[in-house]
Amino acid sequence: xxxxxxxxxxxxxxxxxxxxxxxxxxxxxxxxxxxxxxxxxxxxxxxxxxxxxxxxxxxxxxxxxxxxxxxxxxxxxxxxxxxxxxxxxxxxxxxxxxxxxxxxxxxxxxxxxxxxxxxxxxxxxxxxxxxxxxxxxxxxxxxxxxxxxxxxxxxxxxxxxxxxxxxxxxxxxxxxxxxxxxxxxxxxxxxxxxxxxxxxxxxxxxxx
Amino acid sequence: xxxxxxxxxxxxxxxxxxxxxxxxxxxxxxxxxxxxxxxxxxxxxxxxxxxxxxxxxxxxxxxxxxxxxxxxxxxxxxxxxxxxxxxxxxxxxxxxxxxxxxxxxxxxxxxxxxxxxxxxxxxxxxxxxxxxxxxxxxxxxxxxxxxxxxxxxxxxxxxxxxxxxxxxxxxxxxxxxxxxxxxxxxxxxxxxxxxxxxxxxxxxxxxxxxxxxxxxxxxxxxxxxxxxxxxxxxxxxxxxxxxxxxxxxxxxxxxxxxxxxxxxxxxxxxxxxxxxxxxxxxxxxxxxxxxxxxxxxxxxxxxxxxxxxxxxx
Numbered sequence: 001x002x003x004x005x006x007x008x009x010x011x012x013x014x015x016x017x018x019x020x021x022x023x024x025x026x027x028x029x030x031x032x033x034x035x036x037x038x039x040x041x042x043x044x045x046x047x048x049x050x051x052x053x054x055x056x057x058x059x060x061x062x063x064x065x066x067x068x069x070x071x072x073x074x075x076x077x078x079x080x081x082x083x084x085x086x087x088x089x090x091x092x093x094x095x096x097x098x099x100x101x102x103x104x105x106x107x108x109x110x111x112x113x114x115x116x117x118x119x120x121x122x123x124x125x126x127x128x129x130x131x132x133x134x135x136x137x138x139x140x141x142x143x144x145x146x147x148x149x150x151x152x153x154x155x156x157x158x159x160x161x162x163x164x165x166x167x168x169x170x171x172x173x174x175x176x177x178x179x180x181x182x183x184x185x186x187x188x189x190x191x192x193x194x195x196x197x198x199x200x201x202x203x204x205x206x207x208x
Numbered sequence: 209x210x211x212x213x214x215x216x217x218x219x220x221x222x223x224x225x226x227x228x229x230x231x232x233x234x235x236x237x238x239x240x241x242x243x244x245x246x247x248x249x250x251x252x253x254x255x256x257x258x259x260x261x262x263x264x265x266x267x268x269x270x271x272x273x274x275x276x277x278x279x280x281x282x283x284x285x286x287x288x289x290x291x292x293x294x295x296x297x298x299x300x301x302x303x304x305x306x307x308x309x310x311x312x313x314x315x316x317x318x319x320x321x322x323x324x325x326x327x328x329x330x331x332x333x334x335x336x337x338x339x340x341x342x343x344x345x346x347x348x349x350x351x352x353x354x355x356x357x358x359x360x361x362x363x364x365x366x367x368x369x370x371x372x373x374x375x376x377x378x379x380x381x382x383x384x385x386x387x388x389x390x391x392x393x394x395x396x397x398x399x400x401x402x403x404x405x406x407x408x409x410x411x412x413x414x415x416x417x418x419x420x421x422x423x424x425x426x427x428x429x430x431x432x433x434x435x436x437x438x439x440x441x442x443x444x445x446x447x448x449x450x451x452x453x454x455x456x457x458x459x460x461x462x463x464x465x466x467x468x469x470x471x472x473x474x475x476x477x478x479x480x481x482x483x484x485x486x487x488x489x490x491x492x493x494x495x496x497x498x499x500x501x502x503x504x505x506x507x508x509x510x511x512x513x514x515x516x517x518x519x520x521x
Binding site for chain 2: 021024025028032033036037040046050053054057058061062086089090092093132133140141142147150151152154169172173175176177179180181182183186187189
């Protein structure tokens, strides 16, 4: 047992590929918190995030044999989670177009409404939390992803670039554009006493 | 120099992504403009606000569910090719990306160059998708169905579908095959192009030449999901209502095989989200229509912001 916990990620992955049951469990234990953090911030909704996380770990479980060891296991896992989030977002947009009127969707949306509505916190802390999350959902997914990785999770630009498989310059410009888009939504958090008009001098890219 | 600097340019400046000339003019302006200086300061604080955001902890129920899903997978492995996208992996599709320039966009048209860079990089991102093939939904649906079967009751309960795994199973499968239309649905792409009135014809020509080789031929009928274009990214979110809009704007002898989810900046206006419809007439000539998403509201023709003839690809 102890041995497994001390092994590096790559060794765990190759043991898993060779059929060692304990190895993958240890990988999950090691990485699930961070993977969760990515998924919940990108998707916003806990149920969606849980689905994405499960998709991702199952994909990793199945694909371990194809891991070539050029990347860090952690980068690889992040990439898988990011892709799983993309798939979720894509499906989320497709779903409402389907006229499934059965109770399932009602139940789901009720659950979701409850989940969002039932967290008021006297300290006002969750207010800000919801505001930031809601603001994040207003910006394009690519920008949101870059900001989640770089600004929220604190990864270096080159790490985020490895995860997203784009050039570091692209990560930077996505972050920059995302911050500019977020600004109008976040202005009140930063300086409650200051009026909103500072954010958008010529009505530029601030969206309603 | 007298006009204010928009937030995006200020943000790019903070990241060091502007060329020298533009950076200089931004600095000169900001030095004498408290309004823009305020915005720049506020932009600098956005990262901090995001970083301070507490991480929502991983719920125990989710950990348990993960463990169960993996145990089930171990006991009864899903067929190969399940959830293909996620695992396409390590190193794949990186070729040709390594040598891409990491630097900022070029001079002056930082936005344009940057957009081009973005477009290239996103085209590159999509390379692995091609391997998934046109019929990528099929194994996916199979895997999803298998997963629901395997973890059946537990997952259904977690989703609040307590009425029984059977019902949930059916609903899910249907959800995932939404476009069983006789007419092939338009292929949706998100090329990243920022369309402009004067550039429209050339921009549309560029996008069409990337997409054309993979568009279904005229007269094709298909029940399949629209194919993906390997040279262009799919939209990360499929906007709803596109098909209504396409139907409203496509004439009898025409078809609209391609829609680009993009932005359009009218002269002197701000960039706004648009759908760019690529419509082909019977002779094979293409017209692009830049359409505001408002066209789902019932009067598609009124939502057309711009049109242009596109040279055949």
